[in-house]
Amino acid sequence: MQELMARHGTGNQQNPEQQKAQDEAKREAEERRQMMLTQILSSEARERLARIALVKPDKARGVEDVLLRAAQTGQIVEKVSEERLISLLEQINSQTTKRTKVTIQRRRGVDDD
Incomplete structure (x- = not known):
């Protein structure tokens, strides 16, 4: 039984060479990716994106994806300045902002008139 489990268990795992190749x-x-971002972002914009990545890595990754797609499709013809990055961030924030609604329901007590 242990022999079968051992064989079955090693079939799902990758050998060290495959793991190293994937890494x-x-x-x-x-x-x-970082080289492409260096080419399309100004130094100030890269710094701002790095600061965003410290706080919200998933948001920074999403902004990087948007910038890279725009560069690949030819929408970006010059380096993205910090001001343009800020406007892009504001657009993304307005699209992804979650709207929360708070409803207060008051309990009616027995002695309410």
């Missing part, structure tokens, strides 16, 4: 591919993809 290397992820690292190279991230380096390419």
